[in-house]
Amino acid sequence: MTRLGQAGIGIVVPVVFFSLWWVLSEGSTSPYFPPLRRTLAAFLEIWFFSRFFTDLLPSVGHFLSGLAIGVVAGVVVGTLMGLLPRFSRDVSPMTEFVRAIPTAALVPLGLILFGTGFVMETFLISLAVFFPILVSTTAGVRGVDPVYLEVARSYGLSFADRLWHVIIPAAAPQILAGCRVAIAFGLAATVIANMVASGSGLGFFIVDAQTSFRLPDMWAGLIMIGLLGYLANTAFVLVEHRLLGWHRGWRGATQAARAA
Amino acid sequence: MGSDVPVHGSSQKAEAPLVTGGTQRISRSRAGLTWWQRFGEPALVVLCVIGGWELLTRTGVLPAQDLPPATVIGAAFIGDIQQLRVWEALGATLASWAIGLAASIIVGIPAGLLLGSSRLSYLLFQPSLEFIRTIPSIAALPLLILLLGTRGLELAAAMTFLGAVWPIVIQTMYGVRDLDPTTMDAGRAYGLSRLQLFTRIVLPSALPYIATGLRLGAVVGLLLSVAASLIAGGKGIGFLIVNASFSGVPELVYARIVLTGIMGLGVTLTLVAIESRLLFWHASHRRAVT
Amino acid sequence: MKTSWLAGIAFALLSVSPNSGASAADAVVFGTVPIAGTAAARVGKDAGYFEKAGIGLEIANAVQFANIVADIMAGTYNFGTVSVGTAAQAIIEGLPIKIVANTYHSAGEQRLMALSSGPIKTIADLKGKRIGLGGLNNNFQAGIIAQMKEAGVDTSTVTFTLISPPDLPASLRNGVVEAAQINEPGIVGAGDKFKAVIPEPFKPFGENPCNNYVIVRTNWADRNKELVKRFLTAYNRGAELAATDKSLVVKAVMSFSEIPKETLEKMTMPGFGSDLRKESFKATVQGMYDLRFLKRIVTVDEAFWAP
Numbered sequence: 091m092t093r094l095g096q097a098g099i100g101i102v103v104p105v106v107f108f109s110l111w112w113v114l115s116e117g118s119t120s121p122y123f124p125p126l127r128r129t130l131a132a133f134l135e136i137w138f139f140s141r142f143f144t145d146l147l148p149s150v151g152h153f154l155s156g157l158a159i160g161v162v163a164g165v166v167v168g169t170l171m172g173l174l175p176r177f178s179r180d181v182s183p184m185t186e187f188v189r190a191i192p193t194a195a196l197v198p199l200g201l202i203l204f205g206t207g208f209v210m211e212t213f214l215i216s217l218a219v220f221f222p223i224l225v226s227t228t229a230g231v232r233g234v235d236p237v238y239l240e241v242a243r244s245y246g247l248s249f250a251d252r253l254w255h256v257i258i259p260a261a262a263p264q265i266l267a268g269c270r271v272a273i274a275f276g277l278a279a280t281v282i283a284n285m286v287a288s289g290s291g292l293g294f295f296i297v298d299a300q301t302s303f304r305l306p307d308m309w310a311g312l313i314m315i316g317l318l319g320y321l322a323n324t325a326f327v328l329v330e331h332r333l334l335g336w337h338r339g340w341r342g343a344t345q346a347a348r349a350a
Numbered sequence: 351m352g353s354d355v356p357v358h359g360s361s362q363k364a365e366a367p368l369v370t371g372g373t374q375r376i377s378r379s380r381a382g383l384t385w386w387q388r389f390g391e392p393a394l395v396v397l398c399v400i401g402g403w404e405l406l407t408r409t410g411v412l413p414a415q416d417l418p419p420a421t422v423i424g425a426a427f428i429g430d431i432q433q434l435r436v437w438e439a440l441g442a443t444l445a446s447w448a449i450g451l452a453a454s455i456i457v458g459i460p461a462g463l464l465l466g467s468s469r470l471s472y473l474l475f476q477p478s479l480e481f482i483r484t485i486p487s488i489a490a491l492p493l494l495i496l497l498l499g500t501r502g503l504e505l506a507a508a509m510t511f512l513g514a515v516w517p518i519v520i521q522t523m524y525g526v527r528d529l530d531p532t533t534m535d536a537g538r539a540y541g542l543s544r545l546q547l548f549t550r551i552v553l554p555s556a557l558p559y560i561a562t563g564l565r566l567g568a569v570v571g572l573l574l575s576v577a578a579s580l581i582a583g584g585k586g587i588g589f590l591i592v593n594a595s596f597s598g599v600p601e602l603v604y605a606r607i608v609l610t611g612i613m614g615l616g617v618t619l620t621l622v623a624i625e626s627r628l629l630f631w632h633a634s635h636r637r638a639v640t
Numbered sequence: 641m642k643t644s645w646l647a648g649i650a651f652a653l654l655s656v657s658p659n660s661g662a663s664a665a666d667a668v669v670f671g672t673v674p675i676a677g678t679a680a681a682r683v684g685k686d687a688g689y690f691e692k693a694g695i696g697l698e699i700a701n702a703v704q705f706a707n708i709v710a711d712i713m714a715g716t717y718n719f720g721t722v723s724v725g726t727a728a729q730a731i732i733e734g735l736p737i738k739i740v741a742n743t744y745h746s747a748g749e750q751r752l753m754a755l756s757s758g759p760i761k762t763i764a765d766l767k768g769k770r771i772g773l774g775g776l777n778n779n780f781q782a783g784i785i786a787q788m789k790e791a792g793v794d795t796s797t798v799t800f801t802l803i804s805p806p807d808l809p810a811s812l813r814n815g816v817v818e819a820a821q822i823n824e825p826g827i828v829g830a831g832d833k834f835k836a837v838i839p840e841p842f843k844p845f846g847e848n849p850c851n852n853y854v855i856v857r858t859n860w861a862d863r864n865k866e867l868v869k870r871f872l873t874a875y876n877r878g879a880e881l882a883a884t885d886k887s888l889v890v891k892a893v894m895s896f897s898e899i900p901k902e903t904l905e906k907m908t909m910p911g912f913g914s915d916l917r918k919e920s921f922k923a924t925v926q927g928m929y930d931l932r933f934l935k936r937i938v939t940v941d942e943a944f945w946a947p
Contacts, residue, residue, distance in 0.1 A: 103478040122496045122713070179387065180395045183615070190569075190614020192577040194488075195591055195607050198807050202416050205816040206801055271566075278486030285581075286804040289776065294802065298776070300492045301706035301726065303733035312489050319484025416810035495707050499716025501669065501700045583673075583702040592703050593674050595806040597898035598825040 124306045133310035136295075149292035150318065152208065153280045156215025157322075160272060164220045165265060168227025169257070178228065189221045193279045197286050211283040211291070218279035219272040226268025230261030266330050273322045277315060292318075418601040427605035436590060436606070439579075440613060443586035446503040447575040450510025451568055458515045458567070459560060462522025472527065483516040487574055488581070495582055506578040506586055513574040514567030521563025525556030561625050568621055569614070576610055587613070665696035666867055670854075671708050671717035672699060674896045676824060677744035677852055677910040678721050682892035684878015693874040695867075699896070712737060712857050719871065723852050724924050725778040728938045736858040738945035740868065741875055743852035744910035745917060750851075751827065752784050752838035754819040755812065760837055763791040771798055772817035774805035777933040779842065779851065779924050780821055786844040786927060809834075824907045825899050845927055848911055849920030856945065865947050876914035883912040916944065 112126040137146060171178040193214055204210035234257055242256045258265075284293025292315060299307035400420045406412045407419040418426075430436055465471045465479075487509055498504040529552060537551045579586030587610055594602035668690075672678040681699060684690060690697040700717060702708045708720035709730050721743040722730070730737050752771070754760035760769065766788060773781055785795050803811050809826040811817050812834065819837055822830065842849045854875070861868045882889050889912070890904045899907075918940050928934045 101477075103474055104481070107478070122493070122710075176387070176391070180392045183392050183396055184399060186618055187611040187615050190573070190611045190618070191607055192573050192580060192588070192610075194577050194580050195588075195610065197804070198595070198603070198810070199417070201803070201807050201816065202413060202810050202814055205811070205814070206803065274484045274486065277484060278488050281486050281488060286802075286807075289800065289802050296489065301704070302729050302777070303706075303709070303735060305733070308492065312485070315489055316481060316485040319486075320481045323480055323484055413810070413814055416813065492707075492710065495710040496714050499711045499714045500671075500702060500707060501711070501716045581703065582707055583700075583704075585701070589701050589703065593701075593896075594898050596674055598806065598809070598829045598903070599898050599900070600810075602898055 122305055124309065128306045129309040129313070132306040133313055136307065136310050137314055144290050145292055145295045146314070148290060149280055149284065152211045152215055152283070152291070153276055153318070153322075155208075155212045156279065157219055157272070157276050159212065160216035160219025160276065161223055161269060163216065164223025164268070164272070165227050165258075167220075168224045168265075169231050169253070169261075171224070171228040172231025172234075172261070173257075185221070185224065188217075193218050193282045194286075197283065200283070206288060211280070211288075214283040215276050215279040219276040222271040222275055223265065223268045226264045226271070227261060230264025230268075231257055233264065234260040262333060266326070266333070269326055270323065273319065273326065277319050277322070281315065416600055418604065422601045423604045423608065426599075426601040427608060430602060430605050431609070436587070436609070439585060439587040439590045440609070442503060442584075443506065443572075443575050443579065443588070444613070446506035446578075446586065447510050447568075447572050449503065450507040450575065451514050451571050453507070453511045454515035454518055454567055454571070455564070457511075458518030458563075459522050462519040462560075462563075463526055463556075465519070466523035466526030472523065476523070479516070479520060483520065487512040488577060491578065491581060500582045500584045503585065505582060505584060506575040509574040509578040510571035514571035517566035517570065518560070518563040521559045521566070522556065525559025525563075526552060528559065529555055558629055561629055565618075565621050565625060569618060572614055572617055665691070665694055667696045667698065668718050668867070668871060669698045669700050669716065671702045671711050671720040672743075673702050673705065673708075673721065676749070676889070676893050676897070676899075676904075676907065679889050679892040680743065680879040680882045680912045681875060682878075682895065683882040683888050683912075684874055686888070686892060686895075687878060687881055689874040689877045690871075693870045695871055695874060709735065709737065709855075712855060715857070715860070718860065719854050719856055721852055721854055723775070723778060724850065724921060725775075725928060725933070727853055727855055727943065728925055728928070728934055730855075731938050731943055732935050737855045738858050738861065739853040739916070739921075739943050740856050740861070740945045741854035741872055742850050742879065742913055742916055743854050744912055745848045745850040745920070746840075746842045747848055747908065747911035748839065749824045749827070749908045749910045750780065750841060751822055751836040752819055752841055753812065753822045753827070753830070753834040754837050756833055756835040758818065760819055761835075763788055763837060764793055766798060766819060766837065767793050768797045769799070769818040770801060770816075772801050772803045772808050772811050772820035774803065774808060774821050774823065776800060776802050777928075777931075779845070779849075779928060782924070782927045782931050782933055783841040783844050784838050785931060787838055787841070824909075825903050827908065828903050828906045842924075845923040846917075846920040848917075849924055850917035851910070853916075858945070861945055861947075868945075869947060879912045879914050918944065 108126070115123055115125045116127065118125050171181065196214060196217070200210045200214050204213055238256050238260060239252065242252045247255070280291075281293035281296065284291035284295075285297045288294045292311065296308055296311035296315075299305070299311060403412075404420040407414045407417055465475050490512060491509070494505055494508050498508055533551055533555070534547070537547050542550065576586060576588045578584070578588065580588030580591060583589050583592070587606065591603055591606045591610070594600075594606055670681050672681065681697070685697050685699070700711075702711065702717075702720070705722040705726045708717065708722055709726065711717040712720045713735065719740070727737065727739055760766060771784075775781070781800065788795050788798070801817055803817070803820070805821070805823055806826075808820045809822055809830055812820040812822070813830075821841070822834060827834070842851065856868060882892075886909060889909055890901070893899060893904055894901060921943065922940060925934060925938050929937050
């Protein structure tokens with residue numbers, strides 16, 4: 091089956107779903123479930139372009155920055171944890187502890203440390219992104235087949251070379267799998283960071299619409315978040331294909347690389 | 351270690367349990383770690399962090415009225431855990447988490463098995479599932495409040511379900527897809543029926559994936575259960591955190607956040623322990639990644 | 641969980657069937673946010689007024705007023721407390737709710753404050769500054785904008801930032817904003833570090849305008865008129881009691897909040913009472929509409945329940 095064919099099949103379910111939604115909601119009088127028609131009208135009107143620059147772009151900016159920082163930090167610390175068991179043992183209690191705290195509870199802390207605005211939101215988003223990447227990188231680095239390392243060592247490769255050319259590529263499927271999870275967490279953090287300390291942004295827009303009972307607007311915001319997530323995810327799949335096409339453990343039946 | 355070079359091995363465990371440490375390349379078994387290495391040193395690290403916090407807040411680098419020193423938080427913590435309502439709230443959060451998780455297992459595993467079993471259904475549903483899964487569950491909260499109200503455990507349980515079901519379904523699907531064809535052929539060659547093939551080959555092979563999915567789902571689910579009461583009220587520990595915040599008592603806020611973190615830590619440790627006990631036979635666990 | 645299901649079924653049945661008023665104790669759920677302003681119901685409950693009226697009152701925990709409306713719509717709350725702006729907006733968007741009682745009215749427990757040691761001494765100094773607010777496009781913001789305009793401040797130079805109310809004192813202390821809405825217990829908590837720039841934010845809307853109302857879902861109320869009237873009798877008695885006796889309010893607040901006793905005794909309490917203050921409602925709605933915080937005017941007849 092061609093890739094186009096696969097993509098075609100994948101569209102079927104969403105199309106069916108949206109059609110059902112449209113039809114079922116058309117006569118709706120419930121204020122909380124407006125007809126899809128109204129929601130889509132609101133969607134087009136808001137995002138193209140009345141709120142595009144004030145709310146969407148800044149949030150996307152925060153999200154991408156937080157993603158970048160979180161990924162880099164997660165890979166670095168995760169590699170350390172994977173290579174140095176002692177480091178991992180010592181630091182794990184702290185990381186597991188912080189990981190168990192919901193982002194929403196950390197907003198006041200971020201507020202005190204960084205005020206409102208770009209730095210605070212990016213901080214919270216990178217924190218949310220950091221943990222899944224940390225966990226999957228650690229697993230990926232730990233799972234590198236020792237045979238590769240011994241061969242590399244016996245060839246006299248320096249540590250830097252071993253790291254860059256053997257360990258990281260071998261761990262890459264895991265890391266990328268963690269990135270997929272991180273996208274979801276990062277998007278959630280983008281919404282949450284906006285919800286309580288802001289005046290603009292995607293999360294703020296949704297909460298503002300909800301508290302003012304502009305329900306079509308709220309739904310339009312939710313759809314936009316889903317769309318952003320989908321786009322981010324698709325971008326990642328493309329990156330994955332490019333970067334990992336060669337990876338023996340990844341091709342073929344083992345979509346295990348997307349194991350997260 | 352070298353003889354066992356599973357093609358699937360490294361990628362099966364998207365997440366390895368971290369906390370129990372243990373080395374892999376140097377073949378030291380878990381029994382070879384001293385008490386100090388397993389508990390003492392990590393505890394020292396924790397103490398250093400607490401000490402650092404204390405220093406920063408007492409010297410005014412961090413505003414002590416808004417970020418209380420560790421000792422003040424500690425005192426509030428000790429006073430707080432003696433309150434009945436704190437334990438009731440923890441109980442409510444854990445109860446809704448358990449209910450939501452159970453629901454996500456009951457729905458998720460069969461769904462994952464079904465969807466993963468045929469290439470067609472996989473292709474049909476995987477893109478949609480991946481799409482929905484990226485939508486933060488937190489965004490569903492306003493809708494859920496309308497449908498379920500904030501009074502009982504239902505809201506937090508539903509949030510837990512929404513968060514936990516995705517990793518479980520998706521991981522189960524991958525587990526079913528990632529079958530070693532050789533083993534399946536061998537099974538067929540032995541004349542196993544379809545049911546036997548399923549229970550004896552497919553299911554055990556998928557089990558580590560399912561276990562990973564469960565662990566991911568459980569962790570995310572607990573986070574969401576706390577977040578539900580944090581943002582919407584109700585009976586959980588999240589509400590108590592907000593209450594302390596409304597009361598203008600920051601040391602109590604942080605004390606309760608610490609309590610939440612400890613609860614999460616406890617749950618993760620328990621799950622890791624259960625998982626290694628149940629899956630000790632599988633290749634990925636034998637490699638002492640645990 | 642099983643008990644909450646049973647309770648849910650119980651009052652679902654109650655809300656569907658006409659209430660004879662002869663049952664032992666009617667279960668009523670009152671949803672509210674754990675701030676001092678919502679103490680009247682608790683005071684009434686502690687004094688036994690609801691019991692005497694044959695009502696078993698459950699006070700449920702909420703965090704945001706908008707979610708209280710959702711709970712009322714879902715039927716999990718019978719009564720709930722919402723801010724005047726939230727009530728108006730819900731009515732404008734066609735949600736079937738009506739106001740039945742006064743939760744609290746302003747009495748100095750919310751102020752616009754700045755650092756005492758800072759450069760902002762008068763309203764005019766607010767020009768060009770960042771102001772932190774607990775909610776945007778609500779009556780507080782409308783009130784201070786009106787007063788700023790009166791003092792000749794060009795409000796387009798001012799930046800309003802949304803910050804969750806409990807975090808406002810910390811934000812002001814740490815320079816995140818130059819002026820902020822501070823609600824009790826933050827006022828007491830700040831001691832003399834903060835000074836009020838606008839001590840009566842709601843002045844443009846009248847004398848001690850009502851900030852927060854108890855609402856019901858209209859069709860439920862119409863079907864259970866008698867229960868609602870009994871509830872209101874008990875509730876208003878509690879409100880009047882709270883207005884006269886601060887120590888009872890302190891006791892009530894201590895039962896649901898973590899505010900230390902000494903703080904509570906020093907705190908400025910909101911005003912309680914049974915008076916619906918319809919005039920202040922009109923003025924507040926007008927003030928919010930003038931700034932286009934509301935899409936249209938909400939009339940008193942639309943908003944208040946008439947049995």
